[in-house]
Amino acid sequence: MLIYREEKRRALNSYLGHVYDWKSTALFVMERLKLLVPDELKQAIAGSTCETLSVTCAALLEFLRPLPEFKEVISELTDLEIALCRKNESRALDLKLQGNECFSKGDFKQAISFYSQALRYAPLNIECKGLNLVATLYINRASSMHKLGLLEECFRDCNRAIAIKPNYAKAWYRRGKVNESLQKYKDAICDLEVGLSTETTTSSKKSINQDLEILRMRVPSASMVKPSDDGVEVKDAVASDVSILCVASPTKGRGMASPSDIQPATLIHTEDPLAAIVSKPCRGTHCHFCFNRVPIDSVFCPSCVIPIYCSENCLVQSTGEISCSNSSYSLSRCNLSQDVFNHVADVISDNGIRCKGVPEHKHECGGAHWTAVLPTDVVLAGRIVAKEMEKKRLSGVSSNLIDSLDLLHHYELVPPNERLELHIYAIVLCYCMDSYYKLDFQSTEVNVTQSVLLLCLIKINSMAIVHISSTDSQDSILSPSINVKTSCVEQVRVGQAIYSTGSLFNHSCKPNVNSYFLSRTLFVRTTELVPSWTPLELSYGPQVGGMDIVERQRLLKEQYMFKCECSGCSSLNFSDLVINSFSCQNSRCNGVVLENITLKILEDNSVQALVGASLVSILLLPASGSDKSIEEVAHKLFQKFKIGSCINPGCCLNCNAKLDLDSVNANLSEATLNMTRLADSLDRALDCLAKIKSMRHQHSKTVAQAEDSIAEIFAKNGDLEHAIEHCKMSIQILEKLYHPNHIAIGHELIKLASLQLSICHVASASDTIKRVEAIFSLYYGAHAAKLFPYVNTLRQQILDYLTSCRISP
Template sequence: MGLFSFPFLSFCLFHLKCHAASLICYWKSTALFVMERLKHLVPDELKQAIAGSTCETLSVTCAGLLEFLLPLPEFQQVISELTDLEIALCRKNESRALDLKLQGNECFSKGNFTQAISFYSQALRYAPLHTESKDLNLVATLYVNRASSMHKSGLLEECLRDCNRAITVKPNYAKAWYRRGKVNESLQKHKDAIYDLEVALNTETTTSGKKSINQGLEILRMRVDSASMVEPSEYDVEVKDAVARDVSTLCVEAPTKGRGMASPNDIQPATLIHAEDPLAAIVTKPCRGTHCHFCFNGVPADSVFCPSCIIPIYCSENCLAQSTGDISYSNSAYSLARCNLSQDVLNHVADVISENGIRCKGVPEHKHECGGAHWTAVLPTDVVLAGRIVAKEMEGKRLSGVNYNLIDSLDLLHHYELVPPNERLELHIYAIVLCYCMNSYYKSDFQSTEVNISQLVLLLCLIKINSMAIVHVSSTDSLDKILSPSINVKTSCIEQVRVGQAIYSTGSLFNHSCQPNINSYFLSRTLFVRTTELVPSWTPLELSYGPQVGEMDIVERQRLLKEQYMFICECSGCSGLNFSDLVINSFSCQNSRCHGVVLENITLKILEDNSVQALVGASLVSNLLLPASGSDKSIEEVAHKLFQKSKIGSCIHPGCCLNCNAYLDLDSVNANLSEATLNMTRLADSLDRALDCLAKIKSMRHQHSKTVAQAEDSIAEIFVNNGNLEHAIKHCKMSIQILEKLYHPNHIAIGHELIKLASLQLSVCHAASASDTIKRVETIFSLYYGAHAAKLFPYVNMLRQQTLDYQTSCNLRISA
């Protein structure tokens, strides 16, 4: 039996046609199913050859695997299932669109407009663009139906955009012009409203419809004549923040890290040093239904869809055009010029229709994936991103006529020799599958040869090391809850969402540090890099790849960096003894008069080079160089024994205090700690018991451990839910004080926590305290985001304004 049996396909087809959301589980399971089945078929001898392959022998192993897989019916069926447009699971489906339209109509008739919008959006996802039935274009009808639902829901701007889309698809659609006119009337754009209703009147074919439109038009004209018609102005405020002109960054060779970025000039804090759009980018699978597949911003109610398949979703015509190419609509042959319309109205019609006529500025990144074939939905994100890079390079080759090596042209490292041997077979198989998927679009221009396949293997390695996660900052609570003192405020209101993955040609050259001196962030898909401290000339400009001092201990940082990026970090944060590394996951000493730390499962011993080597089990993790002189007093306080070289071998053991050498029973403490931590998560409605759990945690964990900080934050949220905001503020401050010890007072993590504190302070009308807290937030955010902070965190300005309003009202009451 083949990889996909007929009953399996029938089951999938049945469920896939029910709703787009049902695709997600299928996509994830099928990717694993494809890989594991193909891996199982490969003989052991070939597996061993691939596991031992090098860059020099890669083409040989790729050729051998391709020669083995090509005759297999299972492999041929996999490729057919992924690329054959005749059985494509992600094609448009008119009958499905009509069913969803009827469900939307039913919700609309019952007044459930939110649900109606959802059904109409799903119908638009499935609706073929070129479909005419009884002189009604399905896509145009769905846009108008969704516009009507949004009009009823008060989403006027979104409604207006949908009317424009319907008109662009079918310019003589009277209902679209009428709805647009009513929306412009609501927006007090009276001139546009009159023009819209005039077009609707002249394109309406029924007598009753003409009568209704004419009555509305006459009433609007009378209203305009009786009042001065002043159209509201529209302002598009753009936050400008240019890369500093007097700062240049250069690619240099670092002794221990290879290529990196540095500047020949001193760079002041908060200086924007780099901005870059990606070479290629792709939305993450969890965000496929909620974020635009081009700009990665959240999609509005009036989202738009790919005209040829049901996979992507976009926030606007502009993003649709950049991703798929030119927007092409099947306009009606009906000529509006035949109608009795003035030249002004005809110009107005032309402007409305041309609003959506946006052209792609670069290589359409989704075009080669389109048509309904679902390989982009099934294969892992890294593999699909590799396909987009290939597509861009193919287009460059077509325009220039130059045939060049893909990996050399990217000029980024791949480190194939560091890939674990057991992972190389998977890379080979994915490369072969991707090669055939790309061949289904490019045909003879991209043949499935061992050279192309080996290039794809290296490209997948390159993406693993060099790709960056596009992270957007969002609030987990609605803005009114953050700002309104009358509503309980959640203590966690900021989160970072990984919405995309991208390759940045220059951005990838910035090296990692667990104590970075630059910060990277994203507006839409554009990468921005800004200094967070004074950086002397030729000092390496380094950002965090994820792990940071204060966020996790050195053992965890080293493990993650080795697994993801295949290097052992030797940054300043990993080559010295950090206070946070000692206390972040430590236990407290059983001696109540001692502030020392007790470490778990870690053996420390002094080496001849005056360094401390941390061992977890039997594997080397890192070298922690002891301060030569002037050691940190906080480190000495919690780890006094580290500075007594004569006793280090006999006194430093798991469970022993690093300050006084008192012993702690780790098994017993761990059991009690797990119980207390688990109970705290279950006791949101029992404040007294939750406080008991907090006391137990604080008696076992070191006072500056991250566990205590998280427990204090949880207690603050419990107090919020119980309406006791004063106590919530107290525990929120305690949590922040611990984090300030683990990070530093101006770290961005502290800024996010201060947002919680400021919102709580405003909720209890502590305007002066809130004002001081907000000043700290603004200082930190300006350091990390510069002028972009206002765009990324608009609620900070709103918190500031609410504080000023409250202070003003207090002053007025005092003066009265």
Template sequence: MEKLKCLVPESIKRMVGESSDEDLASTSSTLLHCLLNLPQFQQMIDDLADSKNSLCGKNKKVALELKQKGNESYLTAEYASALESYSQALRVAPMDAVDMDKNLVATLFLNRASLFHKIGFLTESLRDCKRAISISPTYAKAWYRRGKANVDLGNFKDAVNDFNNAKSFELSLDGKRHIETELNIILERQKSTSRMAVQENENCFGHFDEPCQLKLSQVSTPDKGRGMASQCDIPQASLVHKEEPYALIILKSCRETHCHYCLNQLRADTVPCTSCTIPLYCSEHCQIQAGGEPFSNFQDKIGTKESHSHSHGEYKFALCSDSNPIECFPEHKHECLGVNWPAILPSDIVLAGRILVKSTSQRCSTESNALCDLGLSHSYTQITPESKLELHMYAIVLLCCLQHSFGFELPINGVSLSQTIILISQIRVNSMAIVRMKSVDDPPDQFRKLTSVGDALTSSLEQVPVGQAIYKAASLFNHSCLPNIHAYFLSRTLFIRTTEYVSTGCPLELSYGPQVGQSDCEDRLRYLADKYSFRCQCRGCSQLNLSDLVLNAFCCVNHNCAGVVLESTIINGETRKLNNFPRAPEKQKFDSHLQGHKLNIVDINDVASLALKFNNSSLHIQPGFCLHCGTHRDLDASHEAINKAWSYIKRLQEAIISKDISGTTLLDASRALGILRSTLHAYNKSVAEAEDNLAQAFCLVRDFQSAREHCKESIKILQTLYDPDHIVIGYELVKLASIQLSLDDPAAVDSTNHLGLIFARYFGPHVDFIVPYQQFLKRVAHR
């Protein structure tokens, strides 16, 4: 794309860079005419959209090679390698490919099922057998293998049925006798056991439904335009909104680790797309919902004698445990042609393609003239000239790819391009990042097993973005750096829950990025302006708060003073907020409904009393002077000391990643922490980070007592920067509780109870689905 940009004449670049949303039809058609005359552009579209140039199509030869590699690894007990080979073979094998008179895909599913059975993954083995049988219903070995898995799972009734079918389809007399012998053994075992059968479920996710009966209203605010507000008083932890996505896409970084439909982490028995090699799914259910065909649809397409050699009436089996699939738009179907553009173009551009295809199908049914009218805000006029040119080019490339590969019935002209440009701009402003909870200590190995309680301890949690989606109604919730609602996801479904008591008429506001406590005011403003093209005016950015004062502050050189010393870059923003402090009574009354957080006036007076004593006309805050006692600190010398100390902390961070921590590294980092504490303010976030790094390091060398103390110190700082019951504190308490459990510290009970209350505040009754690890901590702590 960069090379193509260089070929665009400067006059057209300038015209596009100076354009407004009203000029888009003209500017986009001019650029389109220019690109269509470039051979390089035509070649790029061919590479992206012509199936002849595809790198994402099925390939029988490659599948057979991978199958052979998997077989060799299986025979040498290299099971991880065998699993990878079989799964990759399934990904590239054509659904109609035949190998040794058997459907190749069915054979691969059976081979992988045998591997799963060998390593004790019985439910995975059972599911793969079902998939093989769906494709080849008379596959005797698949019935036999499924029967063996059912026996080990205690499903004796199903096992008897499986072995009877295996016997019926087995052609050799020796094979039939062998199955008959095993069947008799199973019948005897069935009589002598009362073991409960274990049922597997193809559905990758299930959760109880929680009604959302609260009524919200759309309101208009003086600073933020339209937003959402409550029509009644809402208790803390109440579910206020639930929504399915209008369109969704997985992030490129998660394509190999998460299901491309539900976005949950992939299981070992991944399910490939039936037509291309791009997506992986956690179940056949998700594969079908995304637009793929059921495996059973390929029974009559194989054309081998096995397809019709037996009557289907003599056996019964369920092809899918999801009897009531959710009706949804097949979002991957138009991409499922083996072409390259869905794999190469940025995720937000592919998401725009899904929205265009979906809205076009709806337009045909409603006879609307608008290509895609989501009714969402955009920031086209505020973005840079370079970004405007990028949007123009991606819109042209996307429509050309859709038309070339999918037969998209839409003329590519100024009107369609202008609507596509606005759509991409809307996605960049309104799309939500779908996140999953992950333990940062979890290895990616599919075969990981906890060998002891200790292996699961000293863990920490983090939120990892896995997808991007448009939720049309949820886009009406405005931003605040001090939010009163929290968004989370179960599979594809968005849930929004209050994190504090919300009064009638109070705007309900999410955080679009860093919150108070995470970044200082200037960094938050810069992030929001760059990503969303607006200047935040929430209370966290317009009124004084303790967190922004201390987050990056130096301490006073007077050891008896708790005051803050600020740099010039921070002073500018804080001076602006001081001019608004305290605010006019009528405005303050409105904002008191907006947020439940306190201003911490007493704490602010402890660190910045001089600033509060000045009236607005005489306010002059100088860099390097304490805002409490006026003492001066040499900032240049302080920076030099901090940089030197931080070099030792960075060395420790590298050692943590490599898990090779020497005594010298630990000693140097501990001394560096002392320098940081004597130079930075006690509540500076860098001190908390250094404390946390030392806690991690001491865990790795199994000095849990030192780890516990450093973890406590880190949490103490974060509780000042955030609300004491903020979700960030919950994540940190997971670390502390796991360390305490390693020491058999009775205080682990209090830590697990506290983190449970915090997570319940943010996730309500869904907490066990979102943070299952907390249940493990509770069980061990209360043992």
């Protein structure tokens, strides 16, 4: 066997606990198949082109198909008789018992965790002691959440249990108690009346009757329904007077542009994905359809144990099924009034949830675990194939998959040593898809060839779905006179998707549009005035100010297979020189010293950057005097040198003084390491900062990070004045690397505003927040309030403070 069955089951259980090493298993499968391929065929595949791809795919398919080892691999991944991701009644019952033990001990949080895991494994139509197991688990989890005051979550679980078993008295009773807590007394009475009519034990009937009498006494003097305090959904529509078109350019091929000028902060495009998949590190924490964080009352696929969803709506969109299937609405009407009977009908209805399109998970379901093992790109390719198969079923017309997507694949740019892996994954994917579609999708050379190109297309065109996560924490050092929270904003890569139009936006290291995501929907917004027919370009990750040109070029070449020739890479930037540079040891010189980079002087006032023997890029120097900041740190570049002469690593670009890079690097590493260990020793941390600043250039990113670390140390020690001082120093450096209105500056200003407000520097905090709001509005428009709720919290804190002091804002 590829992996022994019990070992694989343990691996799966570990995966469901979010520690499954999927990558090593996928690599194990890949390496085993690679070893079987003869050298002659490997060489043919390494040298294949788009024209010969069908030949190499056919040859590899013909070689692998009869091999017992290959059949074993496919069987392990797809055979539903031995599937490891099927529902498991005994596992669900074991977890239910563990949840019951935690509940009896008062450990309700842990009980919820066990009940949720039991729901993951529980088959939908299994009876346990005369009750549906899934319905029982929902009510057990609801009871635990009720104990913790999680009323909305408890309410939803009660509805799920009722949808499965409408005559479940305990579910109606628990729902009634939740409605009572929510001050929805009329609904609570109806719920308890249903619970009373369906209850079979005398003692429970007596208890429900007592609760009903108390509630009926309350109704005349109490509000029937508690007013909702839900906020109004933020609306932000694409500008009606702006059109964007796909156009061609000589250097970048297809891209997006507009025939009219576009103002800053204009929303120019929104789009839902053609296909999307949650990233593997987020499989246990984020919804597998909308990619938002799952609540504590998450729901699971009815047919397998892999996906997790935040709601029934997302589950239906992903699987085409609902988790709570009411098969028999059999409540007797004899004990219920018409009003109460209508109330029951409303509760058990499915609220009109319908699948809007092709279910993304349906073809992966049934228990087969190939989606848990294979790389994300491969699984995403399967979802695209599934959508094309559905189109074919509805229209009856078969089309070329790659042509129908109308996106580039660039197979010819794939490194030769990676082509065999693409071939094998394509064949494995075809067999996995064939296990679901049977004769409709067979593992033929045509489908394998299309799958190879599809995997290349995904590598080039897919977009990472990034969500902004704000971690708010109460800091004990803050002034007791005002309640302020500090916030850490981070970007989390929660998914990967293909957007038909979004993929056509080209990259620039100096982008003029910003892309962001709400749930799985892509939004594109301009961040500056864009003249008509100017390319609309976003960043694929690397940006001027965030990375130097060497790192940007390397990353884009490896990930997207192109050499960047954007405006940020075609002319010399100040940040490219200083971001990772050392300072000249001559105290009278402000020059930069580059490490591992040789600058070679070329014709036409240009310079070539080389790392070792590898050419990285050609930087076109600005005309002398056009950028004073560059001349101040690299005056030597503007002198007339002999063509072909070089400036070697370790030489100052102003005075040509030599720097001992080995010695400086050793001292720098020691100082940086020590700073991270000295949170409780300000004096020693400041010594480390001084050493770092004496070695790195004053505008390098290392100095900015060191200043930020010192600010954090001061804040933790209660010295907020000095924390603010060093926070400002860090921001000033970042403003030189990026620009003052860059989104990276906005994130740092949030931190500064929190510090200012915590020691009642209200006027300064108000100015900082205004600047934050201006930056965030530029990048996110009206969505900024939803993406960064902490900014509104800070603004409200300022207003509250001014009100308490009776000061006009």
